[in-house]
Every structure is written in C-alpha cells, then in structure tokens.
Amino acid sequence: MELQSLTYLFVGIxxxxxxxxxxxxxxxxxxxxxxxxxxxxxxxxxxxxxxDWMSAASFISMAGLIAFLxxxxxxxxxxxxxxxxxxxxxxxxxxxxxxxxTVPDFIGTRYYSKAARxxxxxxxxxxxxxxxxxxxxxxxxxxSRFLEVDINTGVIIGMLIVFFYAVLGGMKGITYTQxxxxxxxxxxxxxxxxxxxxxxxxNPIPQLGFGDKLIGSSTYLLDKLDQLSIELGFNAYTDNTKxxxxxxxxxxxxxxxxAGLPHVIVRFFTVPKVSDARKSAGYALVFIALLxxxxxxxxxxxxxxxxxxxQKVEYESAPDWFKNWENxxxxxxxxxxxxxxxxYSSGNALEGIKPKYTxxxxxYGERNVANRPDDSNKNEVYIDNDIMVLANPEIAQLxxxxxxxxxxxxxxxALSTAAGLLLVISASISHDLxxxxxxxxxxxxxxxxxxxxxxxxxxxxAGLFGIYPPGFVAQVVAFAFGLAASTIFPALFLGxxxxxxxxxxxxxxxxxxxxxxxSYIIYFKFLNPTxxxxxxxxxxxxxxxxxxxxxxxxxGVALIVSNFYSNPPKEIYQMIDEIRKP
Amino acid sequence: xxxxxxxxxxxxxxxxxxxxxxxxxxxxxIWSDQLDNFRIGGFKLGFWFSQQGSIYFFILIIFIYVLLxxxxxxxxxxxxSDNKSQLKE
Numbered sequence: 068m069e070l071q072s073l074t075y076l077f078v079g080i081x082x083x084x085x086x087x088x089x090x091x092x093x094x095x096x097x098x099x100x101x102x103x104x105x106x107x108x109x110x111x112x113x114x115x116x117x118x119d120w121m122s123a124a125s126f127i128s129m130a131g132l133i134a135f136l137x138x139x140x141x142x143x144x145x146x147x148x149x150x151x152x153x154x155x156x157x158x159x160x161x162x163x164x165x166x167x168x169t170v171p172d173f174i175g176t177r178y179y180s181k182a183a184r185x186x187x188x189x190x191x192x193x194x195x196x197x198x199x200x201x202x203x204x205x206x207x208x209x210x211s212r213f214l215e216v217d218i219n220t221g222v223i224i225g226m227l228i229v230f231f232y233a234v235l236g237g238m239k240g241i242t243y244t245q246x247x248x249x250x251x252x253x254x255x256x257x258x259x260x261x262x263x264x265x266x267x268x269x270n271p272i273p274q275l276g277f278g279d280k281l282i283g284s285s286t287y288l289l290d291k292l293d294q295l296s297i298e299l300g301f302n303a304y305t306d307n308t309k310x311x312x313x314x315x316x317x318x319x320x321x322x323x324x325x326a327g328l329p330h331v332i333v334r335f336f337t338v339p340k341v342s343d344a345r346k347s348a349g350y351a352l353v354f355i356a357l358l359x360x361x362x363x364x365x366x367x368x369x370x371x372x373x374x375x376x377x378q379k380v381e382y383e384s385a386p387d388w389f390k391n392w393e394n395x396x397x398x399x400x401x402x403x404x405x406x407x408x409x410x411y412s413s414g415n416a417l418e419g420i421k422p423k424y425t426x427x428x429x430x431y432g433e434r435n436v437a438n439r440p441d442d443s444n445k446n447e448v449y450i451d452n453d454i455m456v457l458a459n460p461e462i463a464q465l466x467x468x469x470x471x472x473x474x475x476x477x478x479x480x481a482l483s484t485a486a487g488l489l490l491v492i493s494a495s496i497s498h499d500l501x502x503x504x505x506x507x508x509x510x511x512x513x514x515x516x517x518x519x520x521x522x523x524x525x526x527x528x529a530g531l532f533g534i535y536p537p538g539f540v541a542q543v544v545a546f547a548f549g550l551a552a553s554t555i556f557p558a559l560f561l562g563x564x565x566x567x568x569x570x571x572x573x574x575x576x577x578x579x580x581x582x583x584x585x586s587y588i589i590y591f592k593f594l595n596p597t598x599x600x601x602x603x604x605x606x607x608x609x610x611x612x613x614x615x616x617x618x619x620x621x622x623g624v625a626l627i628v629s630n631f632y633s634n635p636p637k638e639i640y641q642m643i644d645e646i647r648k649p
Numbered sequence: 650x651x652x653x654x655x656x657x658x659x660x661x662x663x664x665x666x667x668x669x670x671x672x673x674x675x676x677x678x679i680w681s682d683q684l685d686n687f688r689i690g691g692f693k694l695g696f697w698f699s700q701q702g703s704i705y706f707f708i709l710i711i712f713i714y715v716l717l718x719x720x721x722x723x724x725x726x727x728x729x730s731d732n733k734s735q736l737k738e
Contacts, residue, residue, distance in 0.1 A: 133700075140698035145673045148704045152669045155711045156662055160718075274701060277690035287691030303658040305685070305696040314678050322673075342719055356704050363700040647655055649722045 073471035074213045081251050081475045085482070088247055089232030089240045097515050100237030101168040101494050103337040107206040107242055112343075113350025115245035116334040118252065118483035120325075120351070120356055122145075123205025126252060126480035129481035131455030134373075137296070137304040140366065142314055146321025148352060148359050153326040153556075156350030159335040161563045163344035164646040167539035168336065169491070170329040170555060173497040177562040179639060180570040181504055186577050188495050190554045191329045195488045196528070198330075200635070203486070203533025205481040212395055212457065213474035220535035226480060226526055233486045233493075235523045238337060241486045248479035253357055255476020259460045259469050260361045265370045266463055277364035292367055295374055300413035300444070304370070309609075310601065312579070316612030323618055324548030327556030330487040332492070332555025341649045369455040372462050377409045382431040386408060388461035393434055396424065397451035400433050401440050404447075407431055420596055422449050485529060546588055549610070553580030553617025561625060566643050572629025580621035587613045654725040661717050665710050672698065672706040 094100040107115070114372070133140030151602055167545060170191060175184025203222055210221020232240045260273040270276035280287055293303040302308045309317075325331065334351075335344045335531040376386055382400060389409075392398040399422035400409060417438035427435045440447075457477070460470045485545075497518035502509060511519070554577045561568045561576075588610045601607050608616060653662075681695030688725060689697060 138696055138699060141677060144700055145703050148707050149669065149673050152666070152707050153709050156665060156714055163682045275690075275704060278689070278697070280691065289691050289693075289696070305693055307681075311678060315674060318674065318678065340717075342722060345711075349708065349715055352708050352711055356708055360701055380672075494665055571693055647658075647720070649726055 069358050070213075070467045070470055071215065073467050074474050075309070077468075077475040078214065078478060081247075081479060082329070084247055085228060085244045086231055088243045089236045092239045092243045093235045094237035094239045094515075095561030097168075097498070097511050097518065099239045099499065100515055100518050101336075102333070103237075103239040103242045105337060105339055107337040107339075109338055109343040110350050110354070110458055111242065111246050112334060112338050112347040114249040114354055115242045116331065116347070116351035117246040117354035117358075118249035118479070119334055119487035120331055120484070121252065121480055122484035123202050123209075123477065123481035125358065125362075126256065126477050127205060127208070127456050128453050129456075130362045130365040130369060130459075131452030133363050134370040134455050135452050137302065138307050139309050139314065140363065142317045142321065144363060144480070146318045147317070147325055148356060150322040150325025151348055151352040151355070153322060154331065154335075154353075155345055158326060158332065158559055159344045159348050160341045160561070161646045161649070162332060163335050163338065164341050164648070166336075168331055168333075168498050169494050170559070171495055171505070172564065174555075174558050174573070175499065175503065175640065177642070178558075178568075178570040178573045179636060180574065183314070183558075183570055183574050183577070184499060184503065186574060186581070187555065187558065188499050190550055190577070190581065191495050192492055194328065194429060194547045194550055195330060195492045195556075196532075199485055199488045199492075199525075199529040200532035202481045202485040203529050206478060206485075208453065209457075209474055209481070213471070219534050222530055225485070226530040229482055229486050229489065230523065230526050233489050233526065237518065237522075238333075238494075241483075241490055242337060244417045245416045245483045245487065248483040251479040252476040252483075253334045254478070255472045256358050256361060258369075258472060259463070259465055260365050262465050262469065263459060263463045264364065267368050267371065273364035273368075274360050275587060277367055282614055288367060288371065288454070292371055295371070298373070299378075299411065304367070305474050310607055312607050313601070313604075313609050313612055316608045316615045317526050317610075320546055320552050320614035320618075323556045324614055325550035325551075327551035327559065328547075329495075329551075329555065330484075330491045332559075334487075341429035356496055365456065367457065369459050369462070371576045372459070373450075373451070374411065376462060378411050381407050382409055382433055383407070386462070389460070390456050392431045392451075392454050392458055396422070396453045399436050399449040401422070401430070401436060401438075401447050401449075402431070403440050403442070403445065404431070410445055410447045412444065412446045414446045416449045417441055420449070422489070489522055489525045489529065492525040493518050496521040496525075546585070549584040549588060549617060550581065552614035553584040553621050557618055557621040557625065563643070563646065565626075566640055567634060568625060568629050569632050569635045571632040572625040572627075573626040576621040576625025579624040580617040583616055583620050584617035587617075654721060657721055658718070663723070665714055669707065673703040673721055678705045705721065 070188055098104050129270060160175060171184045171187035174187040206225035207218040207222045210216050211218045232244050261271055262268055264273040264276035268276040269282050270279045281291055289305055296304045335347060338344050338347050377389060387397060401416055407519060418441045419438050420435040425435045425437050429435045434552040460473055497514055501517050502514050556596055558573055560578055591610045677699035681699055684695035685693040687694040
C-alpha cells in the first residue's frame with residue numbers, strides 16, 4: 068500500500084480506539100473527573116503516567132537532540148528519569164494518602180492559606196500552558212509531514228479528538244486512552260529502533276547494539292562515531308563539551324522539576340492505595356525507561372546513518388528523504404565550495420541558523436535560501452534535530468508501514484501529554500479557583516460543569532498556540548522545569564517532611580524561587596540573549612540549570628522566614644502525622 | 650532500641666537516595682571521565698552510566714523501596730487503612 072493511505076489507516080485506527088475508550092469510560096462525578104474514582108490499577112497507572120510524561124518532545128525531538136549533543140545529551144536522559152525516584156520516594160505516597168484532587172489543594176490545605184493556594188495555581192497554569200504549546204506544534208508537524216494536510220487543519224483535528232475524550236471522560240477517560248496511547252507510542256518507537264539496530268550492528272536489542280561492533284567490521288559503533296565526529300570537526304561523541312557544574316545543575320533542575328510537574332503528580336492520586344502509589348511510580352519508570360534507554364541508541368544509529376548517507380554525496384543523487392525533508396523545511400543545503408557535493412561538518416551552515424527559503428531552485432535543483440552562508444566553517448547542511456526520529460525509518464530504508472507507525476506513535480505521544488496537561492489546568496480552575504476560592508457554594512454537578520467548560524477553554528487556547536506558535540516555545544521549556552523545581556517541589560517536599568514550616572515561610576519560599584528563577588531565565592533568554600554564555604552566568608550555571616539554584620534558595624528563604632512567625636496550627640500537625648502513615 | 654515507622658522510613662529514604670546520587674551525579678557526571686578509562690563492551694563506563702546505567706539503577710532503587718516499605722507497612726500496620734473513607738468531599 069502507499070505510504071499515504073497506510074498512514075491514514077494507522078492514524079485512523081488509533082483515533083477510533085481513543086474515542087471508543089472515551090465513550091466507554093466517561094466521567095460521572097467530580098471524583099471520576101479529577102482522579103478517576105481512585106480505581107486505577109498500578110500497572111495501568113504506570114502506563115498512563117508514561118504516556119502522560121513522554122511528550123512530542125520525548126518522542127520526536129529527544130533522540131535528535133542527543134545525536135547532536137553526544138554525551139551532553141545525558142542531562143535529558145538522567146534528568147527526565149531520575150525525577151521518578153524523587154517522586155516515588157519523597158512525594159507520591161504521601162500525596163496519595165492526602166487523598167484530594169489537585170496539587171494546589173495540597174499546598175492550600177497544608178499551609179492553611181488561600182494565598183499559598185493561589186501562588187500554586189499560578190505556577191501550575193504557567194507550567195502547564197508552556198508545555199501544551201509544544202504538544203500542539205508537534206501534532207501540527209506530524210500532520211503536515213505524514214498526512215500532507217495543512218498544519219492548521221492538523222491542529223484542529225487534534226483539538227477535536229482531545230476535546231472529545233478530555234471533556235467527556237475527564238481523568239477517567241484520559242487514563243484509559245493514555246494506556247492505549249502508551250502501547251501505540253512504545254511499539255512505534257521500538258520497531259524502527261530494532262530494525263535499525265539489526266541493520267547496523269546485527270543486534271536485535273538497541274540498548275546493547277549501541278555498544279556493539281558495526282556489521283562486517285571489528286570497530287565498535289561508538290568508537291567509529293567518535294572518530295567520524297572528530298574528523299568532521301565536532302567533539303568526540305562520547306565526551307562532554309559543557310562544564311561539569313553546568314551538567315550537574317541542568318540534570319538536577321530537570322530531576323527536581325520532573326518531580327514537581329503537576330500533571331505527573333496528579334496521576335498518583337488515581338490509584339486505590341498508598342502502596343499502589345509507590346509501585347505505580349516504579350512501573351511508570353520501567354515503561355518510560357524502555358523509550359529513554361532506546362533513545363540514545365537511536366541517536367547514535369541515526370547519526371552514523373546520516374553521515375554515511377549524505378557526507379560527500381552529490382546533491383543530485385542524494386537520497387529521497389533528504390529532498391522530502393528539504394521540501395518541508397527541516398533540511399537546507401548551501402553549496403559553499405560549489406562542488407555539487409554535500410559537505411557536513413561542525414558549525415552552522417547559514418547565517419541566522421534557520422533557513423529562509425526563496426522560491427527559486429539552485430543549480431542542482433536544491434531549494435535556494437536567502438540566508439548568507441556562514442563562512443566561518445565548511446558545513447553546508449542545515450538539519451533540524453527533530454527529523455532524526457521522523458526520518459530515521461526512511462534513512463534506514465524500512466518498509467512503509469513502519470513509517471506510518473511512527474506517525475501514529477508521534478501523535479499518540481503528543482495527544483496523551485496534551486490531554487493530561489489540559490486536565491490539570493481545568494481541575495485547578497474549577498476545583499481550586501472556583502470551588503475553593505471564589506464560589507464555595509456550588510454543587511458537585513455545577514463544579515463538574517465548570518471543570519468541563521475549563522477543559523474546553525484550555526483546549527481552545529492550546530489550539531491557538533498550535534496554530535500561531537509563539538516563537539519562544541523552545542526557550543520556555545527551561546522555564547517550566549525551572550519553575551516546577553523552584554516552587555512546587557520544595558513546597559510539597561517541606562510540607563511533608565518539615566512540620567514546623569508555616570504559611571509565611573512556604574509563601575516566601577515559593578515567591579523567592581519564582582522570582583529568582585524567572586528573572587534569571589528572562590534576563591538571559593529574552594532580554595540579553597547575546598550574553599547568554601558561561602562568562603556571564605552565575606557560577607557558570609546556564610538558565611536551563613538555574614531551577615536547581617532557585618530550589619535551594621526557596622529552601623533557605625522558607626526555613627529562615629518560618630522562624631519569625633508562629634508554628635502552624637495543631638490540625639496541621641495532625642494532618643501531617645496522618646499522611647505519614649501508609 | 651525500637652525505632653518508629655517514620656524513623657525507619659527516613660533511614661530507608663536516605664540510603665536509597667545516596668545510591669541515587671552516586672549512580673547519576675557521581676558515576677554519570679562527577680567521576681564520569683575517570684570511569685571512561687574502563688570499558689564494558691563498546692561502551693566507555695562513564696558514558697554508559699550517563700546514558701544507560703543510571704536509568705537501570707533508578708528502576709532498581711524504586712522497586713527496592715517498594716519492597717522495603719511493604720515490609721515496614723506490614724510490621725507496623727498489619728491492615729492498610731481504607732483510604733476511601735477519608736475522602737471528605
């Protein structure tokens with residue numbers, strides 16, 4: 068069958084499945100809508116958490132990013148998995164025992180304060196919208212490449228699907244669709260990875276093939292990659308280029324940020340028992356690790372494959388995928404030395420990095436770009452990291468059904484994460500803002516109605532982000548993790564482990580973390596991007612890693628301020644004693 | 650000496666988090682370059698810890714925690730309370 072029709076078939080089947088599940092598991096009460104009636108088994112919750120967590124970025128961009136960064140890419144691998152240890156050991160069981168609906172719920176109750184609840188709501192909404200914007204862009208990219216529809220149409224289709232099962236099903240609907248989406252996405256990720264691993268190293272397990280010898284040679288894959296990287300003017304693939312302190316801080320910020328992400332935390336509110344919350348975090352990490360240990364292998368395979376198939380190849384005889392992705396705008400070639408060969412090496416090919424295509428064609432049929440060539444290096448190829456995963460099956464010449472599967476998998480990853488985020492946004496608005504703060508008298512039925520309205524509005528806004536993507540999406544991801552690490556994580560952690568902490572301390576701490584982290588990131592990412600380098604950073608810490616410092620600041624401020632005010636009331640002590648029991 | 654449930658919990662937490670720190674920040678970052686002098690198969694050891702090994706250890710840590718805590722729960726609270734009754738909403 069044609070690639071196009073196969074893709075329609077796979078995507079169609081998976082979408083039908085999600086809608087079917089939504090109808091079967093629709094929510095009937097606020098309890099269902101917010102926390103799936105606390106009836107989700109730990110394994111199912113583990114899968115749902117994995118799908119919730121692994122976004123379009125994990126599925127599409129991460130391997131490409133690692134291929135580009137080499138060992139520096141480890142910050143994402145360790146940072147985005149290590150957070151689950153913190154979650155399982157320090158937060159999940161206690162928050163489950165607390166037994167309410169949302170993260171601001173815990174913060175508002177534990178610190179007996181509406182102000183604390185409000186600060187938490189603001190952080191939560193900011194973090195979640197940042198994230199959602201990226202998902203909707205992912206949906207758009209996949210639609211435009213694989214289904215050849217307009218990006219906007221793709222975003223609208225995605226919105227309708229999410230609308231259907233999030234508004235109807237609430238947490239219950241989302242949970243079971245996420246289980247299905249996990250299965251689709253992991254299958255779609257593993258199949259091409261296994262194929263490529265076999266192709267390059269003859270080892271069916273990518274995690275091992277990655278450390279194996281190349282087919283028909285006695286050289287190890289990674290040694291070959293180191294050698295090629297150095298020849299092309301890059302750093303050795305298996306060496307760091309960033310400073311150790313920066314890597315340390317970025318990893319820590321991502322870990323603590325992961326543990327503080329509201330849409331991940333609420334997943335652990337849905338299991339029946341405290342012991343299930345612990346177990347469930349373990350299962351979640353197993354399901355996540357399956358993809359996260361495969362990604363660096365895919366990165367290495369993709370890099371070697373890419374270099375092999377384009378380096379010093381005549382443009383006219385370059386493989387089809389090279390031209391396909393050039394048409395979509397994720398690859399560009401500027402023949403700097405005018406020899407008609409593709410020269411790939413380190414450095415930016417073009418001034419201004421991203422290509423601005425003209426409507427003309429060059430001598431060899433390539434798309435001309437208006438950018439001036441960057442003459443400080445010999446690199447002629449602009450390549451967007453995202454295509455490493457999306458183009459990998461084509462680069463490795465895998466059958467069409469594998470390519471179609473990848474499209475369905477990428478959509479599953481984007482939709483599942485978007486739905487989870489939209490749910491925490493709607494719950495924090497209907498439950499925390501309306502029910503707990505503004506209109507405490509509303510009935511459960513009205514609250515459920517508000518929750519559905521809030522979800523609908525949130526989906527609409529997210530869709531707008533997808534259609535008119537703000538240019539700053541990539542920059543603000545650091546923001547989401549930085550804020551989660553410097554505001555939500557410390558408030559939850561201290562709330563459980565330090566009884567003496569009063570509302571004044573907690574609020575001061577959250578505000579200190581919020582202000583410090585956001586000013587640092589805004590200063591370097593938006594106001595002065597030209598001096599965003601190690602020379603100007605505090606202690607050599609990049610904005611991506613600053614969340615960890617913000618967290619330490621939060622701890623310090625909270626403990627000091629807390630000392631000047633009276634202890635929390637007796638009921639709070641009792642409440643903490645209660646959540647510390649299983 | 651008889652330690653309380655909470656004290657024992659804290660001991661378990663601290664020991665497991667120490668391992669968590671050593672395998673990721675330790676082997677994966679701080680001592681990674683030194684470990685790179687050793688190899689397992691085609692991997693330099695420090696590189697392996699930073700892109701594979703630390704993640705396997707994370708999983709192990711969580712399941713050890715689950716096991717230890719289940720034992721502890723049984724010792725102190727033979728029957729887990731039904732949390733549904735505590736929902737006040």
